[in-house]
Amino acid sequence: MTSERKRILTGVRPTGALHLGHYAGALENWIRLQHEYECYFLIADYQVSDYANDIERVRRSVFDVALDWLSVGLDPEGSHYVIESQVPEHAELTLWLSWWIGLGRLERNPTLKAEMADVEAKLDAVPVAFFNYPVMQVANILMPRAHLVPVGEDQAPHIELTREVARRFNRMFGGDREIFPVPEAMIGRVPRLVGLDGNAKMSKSLGNTIDLRDSTEDVTRKVMSMYTDPTRLRATDPGHVEGNPLFMYHDAFNPDVAQVNDFKERYLAGRVGDVEVKRALAKAINDLLEPFRERRAYYLANPQLVREALAAGTEVGRRTAQETMALVRDAIGLDYLADHSRWWPPSS
Numbered sequence: 001m002t003s004e005r006k007r008i009l010t011g012v013r014p015t016g017a018l019h020l021g022h023y024a025g026a027l028e029n030w031i032r033l034q035h036e037y038e039c040y041f042l043i044a045d046y047q048v049s050d051y052a053n054d055i056e057r058v059r060r061s062v063f064d065v066a067l068d069w070l071s072v073g074l075d076p077e078g079s080h081y082v083i084e085s086q087v088p089e090h091a092e093l094t095l096w097l098s099w100w101i102g103l104g105r106l107e108r109n110p111t112l113k114a115e116m117a118d119v120e121a122k123l124d125a126v127p128v129a130f131f132n133y134p135v136m137q138v139a140n141i142l143m144p145r146a147h148l149v150p151v152g153e154d155q156a157p158h159i160e161l162t163r164e165v166a167r168r169f170n171r172m173f174g175g176d177r178e179i180f181p182v183p184e185a186m187i188g189r190v191p192r193l194v195g196l197d198g199n200a201k202m203s204k205s206l207g208n209t210i211d212l213r214d215s216t217e218d219v220t221r222k223v224m225s226m227y228t229d230p231t232r233l234r235a236t237d238p239g240h241v242e243g244n245p246l247f248m249y250h251d252a253f254n255p256d257v258a259q260v261n262d263f264k265e266r267y268l269a270g271r272v273g274d275v276e277v278k279r280a281l282a283k284a285i286n287d288l289l290e291p292f293r294e295r296r297a298y299y300l301a302n303p304q305l306v307r308e309a310l311a312a313g314t315e316v317g318r319r320t321a322q323e324t325m326a327l328v329r330d331a332i333g334l335d336y337l338a339d340h341s342r343w344w345p346p347s348s
């Protein structure tokens, strides 16, 4: 499907089930914008940092992610579900761009810095591919010549880098053409959702998630045991609302603002127990997830539709990537074989 709509490129790494952090930080915007923009939703399997250790998990997760996307209502008819590694142009563009991104520039990227600190201790075991991943992210965004990149806050530094590279590339090779639009970041309603354990980020690797596929019982159990205000021992103790994950989740997922405000007031005054506030939160989250569960059941019964969504989207992704790489090769002057004028007469 060709289209005059502006383009979105965004994605996730296939590391397992998607959670409420993905939803509030990113997916919600994707769902809202999916008809306004032509969307390339990328499953970034090249970028899973423990790829080499668990390829089987990555493989399964590709389908998990697609199933989650279908469940939340990302329509694969109007959008493209693209598997990164099945479009080899992503690897090619990554390599070209890596010539114009300095190591020093990467080291100033705060997201990479934080991740580097995690891996520093076991540097010997870090694959070279890890250092490539921000460059690859730049290549991914530029590949469909995207205008908008809706993501969670932790991705913002990568988009800033992409903007610099797009500008530099256009300046060096574009002549009077803009080869790559300079893409805008769009950060979700909840830029970084805290974890159930109070950690700054809900993240699979920290085991502090509510997954989009969790059952009603799972959600209730997780909410009932989540971290709240450690200084509050009894329901009659005045509690803290600010910085309390329980209320951050209410703000994020409970549409009944009057109820949330009433809880906050009573919590501050020591007139409500955690249990009542948690029950209401579990209900709000379950109300949000219920339609996803119904769609999931449908696709679980029709797995060929999941495969077809991935196959069709990846096909479009590949065609677009081929167009872009033709532009890039032409701009850089890699058309060695087009005719002989580029290299004739010989240089000496």
Ligand code: ATP
Pocket: 011, 012, 013, 014, 015, 021, 022, 024, 025, 026, 150, 151, 152, 153, 154, 155, 190, 191, 192, 193, 194, 201, 202, 203, 204, 205
């Ligand atoms: P996890 O740590 O759970 O594996 P991740 O950060 O590795 O998640 P990615 O695939 O890298 O997940 O990110 C997918 C998208 O979801 C990105 O736009 C990212 O910013 C967003 N995202 C992930 N976790 C959160 C969160 N806790 N709050 C807000 N946005 C998030």
Ligand code: MG
Pocket: 013, 014, 015, 204
């Ligand atoms: Mg992940």
